[in-house]
Amino acid sequence: MKKARSTGGRRRFLRHMGGLSLLPLLSGCDGLSRTEWFPRLLARAETLNERLHHLLASRTSMAREFAEADLSPRFPSNGTRFPIDADYQQLVAAGFFPWRLEIGGLVEHPMRLSLDELRAMPARTQITRHDCVEGWSAIAKWRGARLAALLDLARPRPEARYVVFYCFDTMDRSGAKYYESIDFEEARHPQTLLAYDWNDEPLPVPYGAPLRLRAERQLGYKMAKYIDRIQLVERLDDIRGGNGGYWEDRGYEWYTGI
Protein backbone atom coordinates (compact mmCIF):
# COMPACT_ATOMS: atom_id res chain seq x y z
CA MET A 1 0.00 0.00 0.00
CA LYS A 2 2.72 2.37 1.12
CA LYS A 3 4.84 1.37 -1.85
CA ALA A 4 2.03 2.06 -4.29
CA ARG A 5 1.56 5.55 -2.88
CA SER A 6 5.20 6.42 -3.25
CA THR A 7 5.29 5.38 -6.92
CA GLY A 8 2.08 7.35 -7.42
CA GLY A 9 3.81 10.40 -6.00
CA ARG A 10 6.78 9.93 -8.24
CA ARG A 11 4.51 9.58 -11.24
CA ARG A 12 2.65 12.74 -10.31
CA PHE A 13 5.96 14.56 -9.91
CA LEU A 14 7.12 13.40 -13.33
CA ARG A 15 3.82 14.41 -14.88
CA HIS A 16 4.24 17.89 -13.42
CA MET A 17 7.76 17.99 -14.82
CA GLY A 18 6.27 16.94 -18.15
CA GLY A 19 3.88 19.84 -17.94
CA LEU A 20 6.83 22.23 -18.00
CA SER A 21 8.20 20.78 -21.18
CA LEU A 22 6.93 19.95 -24.63
CA LEU A 23 5.65 16.55 -23.57
CA PRO A 24 1.94 17.52 -23.66
CA LEU A 25 2.57 18.21 -27.32
CA LEU A 26 3.28 14.52 -27.74
CA SER A 27 -0.09 13.47 -26.38
CA GLY A 28 -1.71 16.05 -28.67
CA CYS A 29 -0.14 14.10 -31.52
CA ASP A 30 -2.23 11.04 -30.62
CA GLY A 31 -5.25 12.78 -32.10
CA LEU A 32 -3.38 13.51 -35.33
CA SER A 33 -2.27 9.87 -35.53
CA ARG A 34 -5.92 8.76 -35.52
CA THR A 35 -7.03 11.04 -38.36
CA GLU A 36 -7.28 9.77 -41.90
CA TRP A 37 -5.21 12.47 -43.56
CA PHE A 38 -2.21 12.90 -41.26
CA PRO A 39 -0.80 9.34 -41.39
CA ARG A 40 -1.29 9.51 -45.17
CA LEU A 41 0.78 12.70 -45.25
CA LEU A 42 3.47 11.04 -43.11
CA ALA A 43 3.48 8.07 -45.53
CA ARG A 44 4.64 10.42 -48.30
CA ALA A 45 8.09 10.08 -46.75
CA GLU A 46 7.92 6.34 -47.42
CA THR A 47 7.60 6.95 -51.17
CA LEU A 48 10.43 9.46 -51.01
CA ASN A 49 12.66 7.04 -49.08
CA GLU A 50 11.92 4.20 -51.49
CA ARG A 51 12.69 6.34 -54.55
CA LEU A 52 15.87 7.75 -53.04
CA HIS A 53 17.06 4.32 -51.94
CA HIS A 54 16.51 2.95 -55.44
CA LEU A 55 18.41 5.89 -56.91
CA LEU A 56 21.34 5.24 -54.59
CA ALA A 57 21.53 1.47 -54.94
CA SER A 58 22.25 -0.55 -58.03
CA ARG A 59 19.68 -3.22 -58.86
CA THR A 60 22.03 -5.80 -57.41
CA SER A 61 23.60 -3.94 -54.48
CA MET A 62 24.51 -6.79 -52.15
CA ALA A 63 23.71 -7.26 -48.49
CA ARG A 64 26.74 -8.01 -46.35
CA GLU A 65 27.52 -11.70 -45.96
CA PHE A 66 29.09 -13.08 -42.79
CA ALA A 67 31.26 -16.02 -41.72
CA GLU A 68 30.20 -19.21 -39.88
CA ALA A 69 31.74 -17.75 -36.73
CA ASP A 70 29.22 -14.92 -36.80
CA LEU A 71 26.10 -17.13 -36.62
CA SER A 72 23.70 -16.23 -33.83
CA PRO A 73 23.89 -18.79 -31.02
CA ARG A 74 20.09 -18.64 -30.82
CA PHE A 75 18.09 -17.43 -33.80
CA PRO A 76 14.78 -15.87 -32.67
CA SER A 77 11.45 -16.90 -34.11
CA ASN A 78 9.00 -14.06 -34.43
CA GLY A 79 5.39 -13.83 -35.62
CA THR A 80 3.97 -17.30 -36.17
CA ARG A 81 6.08 -19.99 -34.48
CA PHE A 82 3.85 -22.94 -35.33
CA PRO A 83 0.82 -22.47 -37.61
CA ILE A 84 -2.35 -23.83 -36.02
CA ASP A 85 -3.95 -24.49 -39.40
CA ALA A 86 -5.07 -28.10 -39.94
CA ASP A 87 -3.83 -28.31 -43.55
CA TYR A 88 -0.40 -27.15 -42.43
CA GLN A 89 -0.24 -29.57 -39.52
CA GLN A 90 -1.09 -32.46 -41.86
CA LEU A 91 1.85 -31.39 -44.05
CA VAL A 92 4.15 -31.32 -41.03
CA ALA A 93 2.98 -34.83 -40.08
CA ALA A 94 3.72 -36.01 -43.64
CA GLY A 95 7.18 -34.44 -43.63
CA PHE A 96 5.98 -31.93 -46.29
CA PHE A 97 6.04 -34.77 -48.85
CA PRO A 98 2.61 -33.87 -50.36
CA TRP A 99 3.44 -30.13 -50.42
CA ARG A 100 3.78 -28.47 -53.83
CA LEU A 101 4.76 -24.87 -54.49
CA GLU A 102 2.27 -23.37 -56.91
CA ILE A 103 3.51 -20.53 -59.13
CA GLY A 104 0.67 -18.91 -61.03
CA GLY A 105 -1.03 -15.66 -61.93
CA LEU A 106 0.43 -13.61 -64.76
CA VAL A 107 2.85 -16.26 -66.05
CA GLU A 108 3.05 -18.06 -69.40
CA HIS A 109 3.97 -21.32 -67.71
CA PRO A 110 2.24 -22.02 -64.36
CA MET A 111 4.11 -24.58 -62.25
CA ARG A 112 3.75 -26.93 -59.30
CA LEU A 113 7.06 -27.88 -57.71
CA SER A 114 7.88 -30.40 -54.99
CA LEU A 115 10.61 -29.74 -52.43
CA ASP A 116 12.92 -32.15 -54.29
CA GLU A 117 12.34 -30.29 -57.55
CA LEU A 118 13.06 -26.98 -55.79
CA ARG A 119 16.28 -28.43 -54.37
CA ALA A 120 17.34 -29.32 -57.90
CA MET A 121 16.98 -25.69 -59.02
CA PRO A 122 19.89 -23.19 -59.22
CA ALA A 123 20.65 -22.48 -55.56
CA ARG A 124 22.61 -20.11 -53.39
CA THR A 125 23.93 -20.31 -49.83
CA GLN A 126 24.40 -17.10 -47.83
CA ILE A 127 25.10 -16.09 -44.23
CA THR A 128 23.21 -12.88 -43.67
CA ARG A 129 21.84 -10.61 -40.98
CA HIS A 130 18.10 -10.68 -40.38
CA ASP A 131 16.71 -7.36 -39.10
CA CYS A 132 13.33 -7.26 -37.42
CA VAL A 133 11.16 -4.13 -37.57
CA GLU A 134 11.24 -4.27 -33.76
CA GLY A 135 14.96 -3.56 -33.79
CA TRP A 136 16.77 -6.85 -33.17
CA SER A 137 19.25 -8.50 -35.56
CA ALA A 138 20.33 -12.12 -35.86
CA ILE A 139 22.66 -13.93 -38.25
CA ALA A 140 21.91 -17.27 -39.91
CA LYS A 141 22.90 -19.32 -42.93
CA TRP A 142 20.26 -19.78 -45.59
CA ARG A 143 20.19 -22.00 -48.65
CA GLY A 144 17.47 -21.84 -51.23
CA ALA A 145 16.41 -21.70 -54.85
CA ARG A 146 17.06 -18.40 -56.58
CA LEU A 147 13.71 -16.76 -57.20
CA ALA A 148 15.10 -15.24 -60.44
CA ALA A 149 15.66 -18.75 -61.85
CA LEU A 150 12.12 -19.80 -60.96
CA LEU A 151 10.69 -16.70 -62.62
CA ASP A 152 12.68 -17.48 -65.77
CA LEU A 153 11.04 -20.91 -65.88
CA ALA A 154 7.55 -19.56 -65.21
CA ARG A 155 8.00 -16.77 -67.79
CA PRO A 156 6.20 -13.70 -66.34
CA ARG A 157 3.81 -11.90 -68.67
CA PRO A 158 4.85 -8.33 -69.57
CA GLU A 159 2.16 -6.76 -67.37
CA ALA A 160 3.28 -8.61 -64.20
CA ARG A 161 4.79 -6.19 -61.67
CA TYR A 162 4.72 -7.89 -58.28
CA VAL A 163 5.36 -11.32 -56.81
CA VAL A 164 2.84 -12.18 -54.08
CA PHE A 165 3.49 -14.88 -51.47
CA TYR A 166 0.45 -16.54 -49.88
CA CYS A 167 1.20 -18.34 -46.63
CA PHE A 168 -0.37 -21.11 -44.52
CA ASP A 169 -0.40 -19.33 -41.18
CA THR A 170 -3.56 -17.77 -39.80
CA MET A 171 -2.52 -14.62 -37.96
CA ASP A 172 -5.51 -13.61 -35.86
CA ARG A 173 -9.10 -14.33 -34.90
CA SER A 174 -10.40 -12.70 -38.07
CA GLY A 175 -8.89 -15.66 -39.91
CA ALA A 176 -6.53 -13.46 -41.95
CA LYS A 177 -3.57 -15.41 -43.25
CA TYR A 178 -0.08 -14.04 -43.77
CA TYR A 179 0.87 -12.76 -47.19
CA GLU A 180 3.57 -10.51 -48.61
CA SER A 181 4.72 -9.04 -51.90
CA ILE A 182 7.89 -7.78 -53.55
CA ASP A 183 8.58 -6.04 -56.85
CA PHE A 184 10.49 -7.59 -59.73
CA GLU A 185 13.74 -5.81 -58.94
CA GLU A 186 13.79 -7.46 -55.52
CA ALA A 187 12.54 -10.78 -56.92
CA ARG A 188 15.42 -10.92 -59.41
CA HIS A 189 18.10 -9.83 -56.92
CA PRO A 190 20.91 -12.41 -56.63
CA GLN A 191 20.35 -12.81 -52.87
CA THR A 192 16.58 -13.26 -53.11
CA LEU A 193 15.91 -16.91 -52.35
CA LEU A 194 13.13 -19.31 -51.59
CA ALA A 195 14.98 -20.84 -48.67
CA TYR A 196 14.57 -24.50 -47.69
CA ASP A 197 17.66 -24.85 -45.43
CA TRP A 198 18.59 -22.98 -42.28
CA ASN A 199 22.07 -23.43 -40.78
CA ASP A 200 22.63 -26.60 -42.88
CA GLU A 201 19.43 -28.33 -41.79
CA PRO A 202 16.01 -28.46 -43.43
CA LEU A 203 14.18 -25.24 -42.55
CA PRO A 204 12.68 -25.79 -39.05
CA VAL A 205 9.00 -24.98 -38.48
CA PRO A 206 9.61 -21.85 -36.33
CA TYR A 207 11.60 -20.31 -39.22
CA GLY A 208 8.99 -21.07 -41.89
CA ALA A 209 9.09 -24.71 -43.10
CA PRO A 210 8.92 -25.89 -45.77
CA LEU A 211 9.83 -22.69 -47.64
CA ARG A 212 10.36 -19.02 -46.81
CA LEU A 213 11.43 -15.92 -48.65
CA ARG A 214 14.85 -14.33 -48.13
CA ALA A 215 15.07 -10.73 -49.41
CA GLU A 216 18.22 -9.51 -47.74
CA ARG A 217 17.81 -5.76 -48.35
CA GLN A 218 14.51 -5.76 -46.45
CA LEU A 219 13.19 -6.08 -42.90
CA GLY A 220 12.08 -9.41 -41.49
CA TYR A 221 8.33 -9.10 -42.04
CA LYS A 222 8.90 -8.89 -45.80
CA MET A 223 10.36 -12.42 -45.73
CA ALA A 224 7.19 -14.52 -45.71
CA LYS A 225 7.37 -17.88 -43.93
CA TYR A 226 5.24 -21.03 -44.56
CA ILE A 227 4.78 -20.28 -48.27
CA ASP A 228 1.79 -22.02 -49.82
CA ARG A 229 1.68 -20.47 -53.29
CA ILE A 230 3.12 -17.63 -55.38
CA GLN A 231 1.14 -15.38 -57.69
CA LEU A 232 2.41 -12.83 -60.17
CA VAL A 233 0.15 -9.80 -60.36
CA GLU A 234 -0.07 -6.39 -61.98
CA ARG A 235 -1.41 -4.55 -58.93
CA LEU A 236 -1.73 -5.05 -55.20
CA ASP A 237 -4.73 -2.89 -54.34
CA ASP A 238 -7.27 -5.57 -55.22
CA ILE A 239 -5.65 -8.19 -52.97
CA ARG A 240 -7.03 -8.53 -49.42
CA GLY A 241 -6.45 -5.24 -47.53
CA GLY A 242 -4.94 -3.75 -50.67
CA ASN A 243 -1.55 -2.78 -49.24
CA GLY A 244 0.52 -5.76 -50.37
CA GLY A 245 0.96 -7.64 -47.11
CA TYR A 246 -0.53 -8.69 -43.77
CA TRP A 247 1.40 -6.08 -41.77
CA GLU A 248 1.07 -3.49 -44.52
CA ASP A 249 -2.71 -3.82 -44.15
CA ARG A 250 -2.16 -2.94 -40.47
CA GLY A 251 -0.25 0.30 -41.03
CA TYR A 252 3.33 -0.88 -41.62
CA GLU A 253 5.22 0.32 -44.69
CA TRP A 254 5.27 -1.78 -47.84
CA TYR A 255 8.81 -0.60 -48.51
CA THR A 256 10.88 -2.31 -45.81
CA GLY A 257 14.36 -1.07 -46.67
CA ILE A 258 14.40 0.98 -43.44
Next chain:
Amino acid sequence: MESAKIDPDPESRGEIYRHTVTVRVTHWLNVLFLTFMLGSGLQILNAHPSLYWGSRSDPQAAWLEFSAYQTPSGELRGHTRLFGGEFDTTGVLGASEGPEGTLEQRAFPGWATLPSTRWLAMGRRWHFFFAWLFVINGLLYIVYIITAGHLRRDLLLRRTELKGFGTSLLQHLSPRRLRAEAASGYNPLQKLSYLGVIFLAGPLIVLTGLTMSPWLNTVFPWLLDLFGGRQSARSLHFLVAFALVLFVLVHVAMVVVVGPLNQLRAMIIGRLRIEGDKG
Protein backbone atom coordinates in the same frame (compact mmCIF):
# COMPACT_ATOMS: atom_id res chain seq x y z
CA MET B 1 20.59 43.25 -41.07
CA GLU B 2 16.94 42.36 -40.69
CA SER B 3 16.60 44.59 -37.65
CA ALA B 4 17.91 47.60 -39.50
CA LYS B 5 14.61 47.87 -41.31
CA ILE B 6 12.47 47.65 -38.20
CA ASP B 7 14.62 49.42 -35.70
CA PRO B 8 17.38 51.68 -36.92
CA ASP B 9 19.25 51.77 -33.63
CA PRO B 10 18.27 49.11 -31.11
CA GLU B 11 21.22 49.94 -28.85
CA SER B 12 19.75 53.33 -28.09
CA ARG B 13 17.01 51.48 -26.20
CA GLY B 14 19.48 49.27 -24.28
CA GLU B 15 19.07 46.35 -26.63
CA ILE B 16 21.36 44.44 -28.93
CA TYR B 17 20.33 42.50 -31.96
CA ARG B 18 21.22 38.93 -30.93
CA HIS B 19 19.49 36.36 -33.16
CA THR B 20 18.82 36.76 -36.88
CA VAL B 21 15.49 35.59 -38.21
CA THR B 22 17.09 32.49 -39.82
CA VAL B 23 18.57 31.41 -36.51
CA ARG B 24 15.27 32.01 -34.71
CA VAL B 25 13.14 30.12 -37.23
CA THR B 26 15.50 27.13 -37.54
CA HIS B 27 15.85 27.05 -33.74
CA TRP B 28 12.13 26.73 -33.05
CA LEU B 29 11.55 24.33 -35.94
CA ASN B 30 14.36 22.24 -34.50
CA VAL B 31 12.65 22.22 -31.08
CA LEU B 32 9.47 20.92 -32.73
CA PHE B 33 11.16 18.34 -34.97
CA LEU B 34 13.48 17.03 -32.24
CA THR B 35 10.51 16.60 -29.89
CA PHE B 36 8.72 14.51 -32.52
CA MET B 37 11.90 12.55 -33.24
CA LEU B 38 12.49 11.83 -29.56
CA GLY B 39 8.89 10.74 -28.87
CA SER B 40 8.62 8.53 -31.95
CA GLY B 41 12.16 7.23 -31.37
CA LEU B 42 11.25 6.06 -27.88
CA GLN B 43 8.10 4.46 -29.34
CA ILE B 44 10.35 2.51 -31.74
CA LEU B 45 12.81 1.61 -28.99
CA ASN B 46 9.91 0.27 -26.90
CA ALA B 47 9.34 -2.45 -29.53
CA HIS B 48 12.64 -4.03 -28.50
CA PRO B 49 13.96 -2.18 -25.45
CA SER B 50 17.45 -3.68 -25.34
CA LEU B 51 20.72 -2.34 -26.74
CA TYR B 52 23.82 -4.24 -27.86
CA TRP B 53 27.26 -3.83 -29.43
CA GLY B 54 28.21 -5.46 -32.72
CA SER B 55 26.08 -6.84 -35.55
CA ARG B 56 23.82 -9.17 -33.57
CA SER B 57 21.42 -8.81 -30.68
CA ASP B 58 22.22 -11.91 -28.60
CA PRO B 59 19.73 -11.84 -25.72
CA GLN B 60 22.33 -12.22 -22.95
CA ALA B 61 24.66 -9.57 -24.39
CA ALA B 62 22.49 -6.46 -23.94
CA TRP B 63 24.32 -3.60 -22.17
CA LEU B 64 21.03 -1.83 -21.49
CA GLU B 65 17.68 -3.54 -21.07
CA PHE B 66 14.28 -2.42 -19.83
CA SER B 67 11.92 -5.17 -18.74
CA ALA B 68 9.12 -6.01 -16.34
CA TYR B 69 8.52 -8.97 -14.07
CA GLN B 70 5.82 -10.14 -11.72
CA THR B 71 6.56 -10.53 -8.01
CA PRO B 72 5.26 -13.67 -6.22
CA SER B 73 2.38 -11.51 -4.89
CA GLY B 74 1.39 -10.69 -8.47
CA GLU B 75 2.70 -7.12 -8.48
CA LEU B 76 4.28 -5.87 -11.72
CA ARG B 77 7.73 -4.33 -11.31
CA GLY B 78 9.69 -2.33 -13.89
CA HIS B 79 13.32 -3.28 -14.19
CA THR B 80 16.35 -1.64 -15.80
CA ARG B 81 19.63 -3.46 -16.35
CA LEU B 82 22.63 -1.27 -17.21
CA PHE B 83 26.08 -2.89 -17.64
CA GLY B 84 25.01 -5.71 -15.32
CA GLY B 85 23.67 -3.36 -12.61
CA GLU B 86 20.02 -3.99 -11.73
CA PHE B 87 17.62 -1.19 -10.86
CA ASP B 88 13.96 -1.13 -9.87
CA THR B 89 12.44 1.59 -12.06
CA THR B 90 8.73 0.80 -11.56
CA GLY B 91 6.44 3.62 -12.64
CA VAL B 92 8.84 5.08 -15.19
CA LEU B 93 11.03 2.52 -16.96
CA GLY B 94 10.06 -1.09 -17.64
CA ALA B 95 6.56 -0.80 -16.21
CA SER B 96 4.39 2.30 -16.07
CA GLU B 97 0.77 3.33 -15.86
CA GLY B 98 -1.30 2.56 -18.94
CA PRO B 99 -4.47 4.29 -20.15
CA GLU B 100 -6.53 2.31 -17.60
CA GLY B 101 -4.38 3.55 -14.75
CA THR B 102 -2.84 0.17 -14.01
CA LEU B 103 0.82 -0.73 -14.37
CA GLU B 104 1.72 -2.18 -17.78
CA GLN B 105 4.90 -3.57 -19.20
CA ARG B 106 6.43 -0.77 -21.26
CA ALA B 107 10.07 0.37 -21.48
CA PHE B 108 9.49 4.13 -21.76
CA PRO B 109 6.24 5.50 -20.31
CA GLY B 110 3.34 6.70 -22.46
CA TRP B 111 3.94 10.37 -21.67
CA ALA B 112 7.36 10.17 -23.35
CA THR B 113 6.38 8.28 -26.51
CA LEU B 114 4.63 9.22 -29.71
CA PRO B 115 1.94 7.92 -30.01
CA SER B 116 1.43 7.48 -26.27
CA THR B 117 0.09 3.93 -26.70
CA ARG B 118 2.06 1.01 -28.12
CA TRP B 119 1.92 1.64 -31.88
CA LEU B 120 5.19 0.85 -33.62
CA ALA B 121 3.88 1.35 -37.19
CA MET B 122 2.69 4.90 -36.39
CA GLY B 123 5.87 5.73 -34.47
CA ARG B 124 7.91 4.73 -37.53
CA ARG B 125 5.78 6.95 -39.78
CA TRP B 126 6.37 10.00 -37.59
CA HIS B 127 10.06 9.22 -37.22
CA PHE B 128 10.82 8.76 -40.93
CA PHE B 129 8.75 11.79 -41.95
CA PHE B 130 10.19 14.25 -39.46
CA ALA B 131 13.70 12.87 -40.00
CA TRP B 132 13.56 14.54 -43.41
CA LEU B 133 12.42 17.88 -41.99
CA PHE B 134 15.00 17.65 -39.18
CA VAL B 135 17.82 17.03 -41.67
CA ILE B 136 16.69 19.75 -44.12
CA ASN B 137 16.31 22.28 -41.30
CA GLY B 138 19.72 21.31 -39.88
CA LEU B 139 21.42 21.62 -43.28
CA LEU B 140 19.82 25.03 -43.91
CA TYR B 141 21.07 26.18 -40.51
CA ILE B 142 24.62 24.94 -41.13
CA VAL B 143 24.80 26.50 -44.59
CA TYR B 144 23.47 29.76 -43.12
CA ILE B 145 25.88 30.01 -40.18
CA ILE B 146 28.82 29.36 -42.49
CA THR B 147 27.82 31.77 -45.26
CA ALA B 148 26.51 34.54 -43.00
CA GLY B 149 29.63 34.49 -40.83
CA HIS B 150 27.74 33.56 -37.64
CA LEU B 151 29.95 30.48 -37.22
CA ARG B 152 33.23 32.36 -37.55
CA ARG B 153 32.11 35.45 -35.66
CA ASP B 154 30.10 34.02 -32.75
CA LEU B 155 30.60 30.26 -32.46
CA LEU B 156 34.23 29.38 -33.21
CA LEU B 157 36.57 29.87 -30.27
CA ARG B 158 39.02 32.74 -30.53
CA ARG B 159 42.72 32.08 -30.03
CA THR B 160 42.70 33.97 -26.72
CA GLU B 161 39.76 31.91 -25.50
CA LEU B 162 41.59 28.70 -26.31
CA LYS B 163 44.68 29.84 -24.37
CA GLY B 164 43.00 30.68 -21.13
CA PHE B 165 40.37 27.96 -21.46
CA GLY B 166 41.44 25.81 -18.50
CA THR B 167 41.66 28.64 -15.99
CA SER B 168 38.52 30.40 -17.15
CA LEU B 169 36.36 27.24 -16.95
CA LEU B 170 35.30 27.72 -13.33
CA GLN B 171 34.73 31.45 -13.66
CA HIS B 172 32.27 30.84 -16.44
CA LEU B 173 30.08 28.78 -14.15
CA SER B 174 29.12 31.59 -11.78
CA PRO B 175 25.62 32.89 -12.49
CA ARG B 176 26.65 36.53 -12.15
CA ARG B 177 29.47 36.12 -14.59
CA LEU B 178 27.15 34.27 -16.97
CA ARG B 179 24.63 37.10 -16.86
CA ALA B 180 27.29 39.70 -17.47
CA GLU B 181 28.76 37.73 -20.35
CA ALA B 182 25.44 36.96 -22.00
CA ALA B 183 25.31 40.43 -23.47
CA SER B 184 28.74 40.27 -25.07
CA GLY B 185 28.30 36.88 -26.77
CA TYR B 186 28.74 33.18 -26.08
CA ASN B 187 31.28 32.05 -23.49
CA PRO B 188 33.86 29.38 -24.45
CA LEU B 189 32.04 26.47 -22.77
CA GLN B 190 28.83 27.51 -24.46
CA LYS B 191 30.58 27.71 -27.82
CA LEU B 192 32.07 24.26 -27.36
CA SER B 193 28.74 22.67 -26.49
CA TYR B 194 27.00 24.35 -29.44
CA LEU B 195 29.77 23.25 -31.81
CA GLY B 196 29.53 19.71 -30.40
CA VAL B 197 25.80 19.57 -30.99
CA ILE B 198 25.97 21.07 -34.49
CA PHE B 199 28.99 19.27 -35.91
CA LEU B 200 29.22 16.07 -33.85
CA ALA B 201 25.87 15.00 -32.38
CA GLY B 202 23.83 16.14 -35.38
CA PRO B 203 25.78 14.25 -38.06
CA LEU B 204 26.23 11.25 -35.72
CA ILE B 205 22.54 10.80 -35.04
CA VAL B 206 21.74 11.01 -38.76
CA LEU B 207 24.50 8.60 -39.82
CA THR B 208 23.74 6.03 -37.09
CA GLY B 209 20.09 6.23 -38.12
CA LEU B 210 20.96 5.55 -41.76
CA THR B 211 23.16 2.63 -40.67
CA MET B 212 20.10 0.83 -39.30
CA SER B 213 18.53 0.61 -42.77
CA PRO B 214 19.22 -2.81 -44.33
CA TRP B 215 18.83 -1.30 -47.80
CA LEU B 216 21.31 1.53 -47.14
CA ASN B 217 23.72 -1.06 -45.71
CA THR B 218 24.01 -2.41 -49.26
CA VAL B 219 24.89 1.10 -50.54
CA PHE B 220 27.14 2.34 -47.72
CA PRO B 221 28.64 -0.79 -46.15
CA TRP B 222 31.46 1.38 -44.74
CA LEU B 223 28.96 2.88 -42.29
CA LEU B 224 28.60 -0.57 -40.71
CA ASP B 225 32.38 -0.73 -40.30
CA LEU B 226 32.57 2.84 -39.00
CA PHE B 227 30.10 2.19 -36.18
CA GLY B 228 30.94 -1.49 -35.61
CA GLY B 229 27.75 -3.13 -36.84
CA ARG B 230 24.01 -2.45 -36.98
CA GLN B 231 23.36 -3.01 -33.28
CA SER B 232 26.28 -0.74 -32.34
CA ALA B 233 24.77 1.94 -34.59
CA ARG B 234 21.44 1.43 -32.81
CA SER B 235 23.12 1.86 -29.41
CA LEU B 236 24.99 4.99 -30.56
CA HIS B 237 21.78 6.42 -32.02
CA PHE B 238 20.14 6.09 -28.60
CA LEU B 239 23.20 7.46 -26.75
CA VAL B 240 23.44 10.53 -28.99
CA ALA B 241 19.70 11.15 -28.52
CA PHE B 242 20.28 10.89 -24.76
CA ALA B 243 23.19 13.35 -25.02
CA LEU B 244 20.94 15.76 -26.92
CA VAL B 245 18.33 15.53 -24.15
CA LEU B 246 21.05 16.32 -21.58
CA PHE B 247 22.18 19.26 -23.72
CA VAL B 248 18.62 20.61 -23.86
CA LEU B 249 18.26 20.29 -20.06
CA VAL B 250 21.49 22.24 -19.47
CA HIS B 251 20.62 24.72 -22.22
CA VAL B 252 17.22 25.45 -20.66
CA ALA B 253 18.75 25.62 -17.16
CA MET B 254 21.25 28.22 -18.41
CA VAL B 255 18.47 30.28 -19.94
CA VAL B 256 16.66 30.18 -16.58
CA VAL B 257 19.83 31.23 -14.72
CA VAL B 258 20.77 34.04 -17.09
CA GLY B 259 17.31 35.53 -17.49
CA PRO B 260 14.54 33.39 -18.92
CA LEU B 261 12.23 36.13 -20.21
CA ASN B 262 14.96 38.21 -21.81
CA GLN B 263 16.61 35.18 -23.44
CA LEU B 264 13.32 33.68 -24.61
CA ARG B 265 12.28 37.05 -25.99
CA ALA B 266 15.60 37.33 -27.80
CA MET B 267 15.09 33.95 -29.47
CA ILE B 268 11.59 35.01 -30.53
CA ILE B 269 11.94 38.66 -31.61
CA GLY B 270 15.72 38.73 -31.96
CA ARG B 271 16.63 41.57 -29.56
CA LEU B 272 18.34 41.04 -26.21
CA ARG B 273 18.01 43.63 -23.44
CA ILE B 274 21.32 44.67 -21.89
CA GLU B 275 21.13 44.62 -18.11
CA GLY B 276 23.45 47.53 -17.37
CA ASP B 277 21.57 49.87 -19.64
CA LYS B 278 18.19 49.21 -18.12
CA GLY B 279 16.56 52.49 -16.97
